[in-house]
Amino acid sequence: MNIFEELKYYFQFDFVKYAIVVGILISLCCAMLGVTLVLKRYSMIGDGLSHVAFGAMSVAMVLTIADMYVMLPVTIVVAILLIRLTNQGKVKNDSAIAMLSVGALAFGYLIVNIFSTSSNISGDVCTTLFGSTSILTLNNFDLWLCIILTIFVLGYFIFFHNKIFSVTFDEGFSKATGVKTAVYNNIMAMIIGVVIVLAMKLVGSLLISALIVFPALSAIRLFKSYKSVIIFASIISVINSIIGILVAILWGTPVGSTIVIINIIAYFICWCVEVIIRETRKA
């Protein structure tokens, strides 16, 4: 069987189609959010929150309730608190975030080990941390929740892109001239929480940062305007995820790490293109 026939074979299955759809939606959200987080120097906050989401997921596993019900509220609340403390200058350095993230990881693993009824603890934990195949095993509830949440997030980013730009570029100016920056910051914190929980399905909690950071950094290398950075980051993120999922299906590699590696390769390609453009301009 050649690759195309093989792909055709796999696309007969609903779970493969779902995986692609959800993958595209999640990577779009991650890319748009990523631009703001990278520019605001909040990348580490995203990383810390993904570990908090892991902690919350462990609690859900132990209580044997649907993970979304625990992860969403916990991650959103922590995100709002963290962003607020950072903006007030109360969390001055990365160490607070480092404490939070390792704390949540340790807590999560500990309670799963002590209380879990599962016979395959390390397998479960590995799935949550690295995503492995969870994108291919989405149930209907996850699927629709993913679709609805991503549509809200994308709608917000598109409708308010000018305001998000202004608050990101210069919060002091925006606030002084009457933009309600606190509202936008809180919505952004909520979105960070939502996107991280969703992205956990795709790449697992340890790898989320890659999905958020790499498309934005790739785009910033090549483009000068805010709008073009957002658009390019979204496009490259979607392409990377599709390639990643297809490669994972064809060669049986873990979805999360495959997507991340594709993102890293894309970043280096963008870097090379940037260098080439710069050198040719000089010449």
Next chain:
Amino acid sequence: MIECKGVTIGYPEKTICKNISFSIKKGEYVCIVGENGCGKSTLLKTVLGLHKPLKGKIAFEKSFNKSSIGYLPQQTEMQKDFPATVKEIVLSGFLGKKKWYVPFYTRQEKAKCNTIMTELGVAEFANKSFKELSGGQQQRVLLARALCSSDELLIMDEPTNNLDSKSIKLFYKLIAKLNKENGITILMVTHDLDKAIKDVTNVLYLKDELKFAGTRDAFCASEYAKLFGVEEE
């Protein structure tokens, strides 16, 4: 236009400057001076409502609304590598006035933005990247953004920091023109009062408290003038 009564500024654990009372009338060009750390920038942020005063009250004229303040803040580290075109930045000056549910800029706003950019000599960079401009050009871009948000009041925080002397001269010339010809009220924190002094109308001098508030001529005749190299000939 602005009335400041018995204001104390600082942080709960540390008072920076107290007994600040002054008023600013329409059309004035007011400079706040003082040493580093005396609270000049904090006073400005308090006037802007970004910072709460520990004591006292700052009131704006009733007819004045907050979205018609033009603010030129100090540049942050983050902005140095922010991907944004000049046009995107200047247009964002309109956002404070816009209703939250209007996602795009109107044709009138775009036209006004072009007029202001031409007036400040930054129209030729409209589609260029902000981070690639020189310090003087960047400040004029941020000034253009401030003018989009207000044609009444401009509040500036050390606008000539990191500029070379030629750009400083050009910048102050521009400010004087906006003040005289367009009648814009100006409140500015500055390090180089001597370069702006000929166009300034009033001076505020802070050192632990408000030491001086009055007209330029009175300031130049006062004991503080020599600290800033603006004493009378």
